Amino acid sequence: MSAAKSLGAPVPPGGTIGILGGGQLGRMLALAAARLGLKAHIYCDDPRAPAFQVSAAHTVGKFADQAALAAFARACDVVTLEFENVPAESVAHVAGLVPAYPSARALGLTQDRFDEKCFVQSIGLTTPRFAAVDSAQEARALFETFGRRAVLKTRRLGYDGKGQAKPTSGDEAAAAFAAFQNAPSIIEAFIDFDFEASVIAARGRDGSFAAYDPPENVHEQHILRRSVVPGRLTPRQSDDAKQIARRIAVALNYVGVFAVELFVLRDGSLLVNEIAPRVHNSGHWTIEACAVSQFEQHVRAVAGWPLGDPARHADAAMENIIGEEANAWESYARRAGALHLYGKGEARPGRKMGHFTQLSPLTRA
Amino acid sequence: MSAAKSLGAPVPPGGTIGILGGGQLGRMLALAAARLGLKAHIYCDDPRAPAFQVSAAHTVGKFADQAALAAFARACDVVTLEFENVPAESVAHVAGLVPAYPSARALGLTQDRFDEKCFVQSIGLTTPRFAAVDSAQEARALFETFGRRAVLKTRRLGYDGKGQAKPTSGDEAAAAFAAFQNAPSIIEAFIDFDFEASVIAARGRDGSFAAYDPPENVHEQHILRRSVVPGRLTPRQSDDAKQIARRIAVALNYVGVFAVELFVLRDGSLLVNEIAPRVHNSGHWTIEACAVSQFEQHVRAVAGWPLGDPARHADAAMENIIGEEANAWESYARRAGALHLYGKGEARPGRKMGHFTQLSPLTRA
Numbered sequence: 001m002s003a004a005k006s007l008g009a010p011v012p013p014g015g016t017i018g019i020l021g022g023g024q025l026g027r028m029l030a031l032a033a034a035r036l037g038l039k040a041h042i043y044c045d046d047p048r049a050p051a052f053q054v055s056a057a058h059t060v061g062k063f064a065d066q067a068a069l070a071a072f073a074r075a076c077d078v079v080t081l082e083f084e085n086v087p088a089e090s091v092a093h094v095a096g097l098v099p100a101y102p103s104a105r106a107l108g109l110t111q112d113r114f115d116e117k118c119f120v121q122s123i124g125l126t127t128p129r130f131a132a133v134d135s136a137q138e139a140r141a142l143f144e145t146f147g148r149r150a151v152l153k154t155r156r157l158g159y160d161g162k163g164q165a166k167p168t169s170g171d172e173a174a175a176a177f178a179a180f181q182n183a184p185s186i187i188e189a190f191i192d193f194d195f196e197a198s199v200i201a202a203r204g205r206d207g208s209f210a211a212y213d214p215p216e217n218v219h220e221q222h223i224l225r226r227s228v229v230p231g232r233l234t235p236r237q238s239d240d241a242k243q244i245a246r247r248i249a250v251a252l253n254y255v256g257v258f259a260v261e262l263f264v265l266r267d268g269s270l271l272v273n274e275i276a277p278r279v280h281n282s283g284h285w286t287i288e289a290c291a292v293s294q295f296e297q298h299v300r301a302v303a304g305w306p307l308g309d310p311a312r313h314a315d316a317a318m319e320n321i322i323g324e325e326a327n328a329w330e331s332y333a334r335r336a337g338a339l340h341l342y343g344k345g346e347a348r349p350g351r352k353m354g355h356f357t358q359l360s361p362l363t364r365a
Numbered sequence: 366m367s368a369a370k371s372l373g374a375p376v377p378p379g380g381t382i383g384i385l386g387g388g389q390l391g392r393m394l395a396l397a398a399a400r401l402g403l404k405a406h407i408y409c410d411d412p413r414a415p416a417f418q419v420s421a422a423h424t425v426g427k428f429a430d431q432a433a434l435a436a437f438a439r440a441c442d443v444v445t446l447e448f449e450n451v452p453a454e455s456v457a458h459v460a461g462l463v464p465a466y467p468s469a470r471a472l473g474l475t476q477d478r479f480d481e482k483c484f485v486q487s488i489g490l491t492t493p494r495f496a497a498v499d500s501a502q503e504a505r506a507l508f509e510t511f512g513r514r515a516v517l518k519t520r521r522l523g524y525d526g527k528g529q530a531k532p533t534s535g536d537e538a539a540a541a542f543a544a545f546q547n548a549p550s551i552i553e554a555f556i557d558f559d560f561e562a563s564v565i566a567a568r569g570r571d572g573s574f575a576a577y578d579p580p581e582n583v584h585e586q587h588i589l590r591r592s593v594v595p596g597r598l599t600p601r602q603s604d605d606a607k608q609i610a611r612r613i614a615v616a617l618n619y620v621g622v623f624a625v626e627l628f629v630l631r632d633g634s635l636l637v638n639e640i641a642p643r644v645h646n647s648g649h650w651t652i653e654a655c656a657v658s659q660f661e662q663h664v665r666a667v668a669g670w671p672l673g674d675p676a677r678h679a680d681a682a683m684e685n686i687i688g689e690e691a692n693a694w695e696s697y698a699r700r701a702g703a704l705h706l707y708g709k710g711e712a713r714p715g716r717k718m719g720h721f722t723q724l725s726p727l728t729r730a
Contacts, residue, residue, distance in 0.1 A: 342403025
């Protein structure tokens with residue numbers, strides 16, 4: 001390993017950040033790296049990956065292709081990811097050749113909903129009640145145990161509502177498990193929350209920590225529709241959310257940006273719903289409302305640079321542009337605010353095509 | 366010419382903006398195009414051009430290579446430039462194949478200091494006193510006529526102080542002309558200004574106009590050191606500067622972003638120093654202080670999109686990072702504000718390597 005690739009030295013301007021995954025998050029990471037004079041090298045199996053359009057180099061390859069991964073790793077000074085379903089083994093393989101963040105351990109833990117929730121509880125944080133489900137029979141029985149108000153999810157590989165079911169009977173719970181093709185699953189108590197929120201935070205290689213103000217999030221059909229900061233969170237809840245993120249970051253010895261999705265209950269308390277070991281859709285407003293965006297913050301963290309100030313200089317509302325909504329790009333372009341389009345060819349239903357952020361004067365820091 | 370390449374239709378997301386020139390301005394234009402889901406194709410003769418690192422496509426070619434230029438033009442939906450010394454004939458050649466902005470006429474006019482000043486006076490604006498110089502004898506004589514307080518410049522191809530002399534005697538004026546290898550030149554009265562300023566403005570394909578608040582600029586050794594907005598300009602001077610820009614844009618039937626460099630005299634009046642037919646170093650603060658930066662504004666203008674709102678949401682101070690100063694990148698990264706590095710390999714003296722922008726609360730709109 002060359003001196004530049006040792007764990008201690010930061011990646012200097014001109015160096016290369018490797019990114020596993022080539023979607024819009026990889027694209028925005030590459031744009032942020034470019035601002036700092038760093039090159040991006042994208043690894044993705046889709047030859048039309050949106051991130052390729054803005055990167056100095058790219059490799060079309062599968063995550064299982066160890067030779068291609070090794071060649072990619074050797075061309076980079078540090079490697080990170082934009083997609084939490086990169087196999088942890090692939091990250092471990094890369095990490096044998098070049099520094100890679102987040103670690104395979106942190107990634108592996110957050111890839112399994114059951115392991116993740118056990119971890120969250122083990123560090124004294126609260127999650128919805130949950131249990132592992134390994135058979136249709138268990139699904140049926142636990143659905144009853146959970147008072148018939150529960151959500152069934154596969155332990156692995158779900159996002160934007162994929163691999164999730166909301167049964168209304170024991171039979172439906174059993175059928176849902178079968179529909180998951182008997183994949184190891186988890187049942188979670190249905191939470192009658194007041195609203196949803198998230199906190200985006202970063203931990204540097206040196207252990208420094210920085211958290212953005214947590215937005216309130218609105219989902220529609222399991223897809224994020226809108227993030228508003230400060231939203232309905234009280235200053236106390238905002239601080240609580242940041243402390244939750246800090247505790248998770250330290251326990252995972254995490255490096256990089258990550259998000260914690262939260263349920264805010266009617267009594268004001270916060271439950272941890274999910275950890276995303278990457279930059280997060282609910283943090284896109286940081287591009288305009290903060291001096292250092294979540295994307296630049298992640299690049300800084302994994303490259304060993306000092307973390308930037310996460311302070312907000314404005315209130316912000318971000319809304320996603322989903323599927324056919326992108327056809328209205330001209331009307332978005334006429335609105336006051338910041339339009340982002342991701343360079344995706346086809347506006348399929350449910351596909352995140354872009355986002356739009358509106359700023360307004362800071363109401364509270 | 367295909368429908369998409371006709372003058373009327375805007376370039377839709379997924380389309381390609383061609384950029385002649387691959388320096389930091391081309392790089393920041395490419396980054397801005399990417400935000401809007403547009404691809405950038407850079408044309409530059411330097412195989413290590415900084416803009417290549419962030420662009421979907423690039424061509425290494427000389428501006429004189431008509432075949433390469435034609436192939437480039439055919440691959441683009443619209444072509445623009447980042448560098449005012451692109452030969453006007455090259456732009457005219459490209460414009461025969463695909464819409465190109467600014468026009469070869471506007472470009473040609475601003476490439477000649479004498480023609481430019483004649484134009485500025487012809488539309489009723491004020492410049493420093495000037496005269497064409499075509500011999501060493503004329504240089505000597507006019508230096509005396511101008512009261513021995515005058516600057517000698519080549520009419521064409523100067524930037525950052527190159528091709529300029531400040532003689533202290535008639536002999537020196539004659540020698541300076543000889544040192545310019547007898548290139549057609551211009552003599553300008555030395556202006557004892559209060560301070561320097563500039564105005565960055567845009568005109569859309571539809572004739573719409575938008576001007577940013579003009580910054581006060583400080584130069585050192587003919588290179589921009591610092592731009593501050595609002596600086597010392599009064600609201601009246603700020604409005605005057607925008608009106609100057611509007612008059613120039615309309616007279617040139619200009620499309621795109623341009624800058625007008627101004628001298629602010631002690632009596633409060635404004636003199637036009639120079640027109641730059643491109644995005645401008647003194648407008649870099651718009652990346653952070655405005656919803657739509659000068660780079661995105663230029664992309665919008667040439668792509669036929671609606672112009673964005675140029676309103677500032679903060680005061681701003683931008684300083685250039687020049688030559689060896691870039692070695693201190695870690696200390697810049699620690700400061701509160703936005704660091705931009707341009708991906709240039711070698712920190713040669715006088716070379717613009719990056720810039721740093723600090724925001725502060727808006728003192729006046």
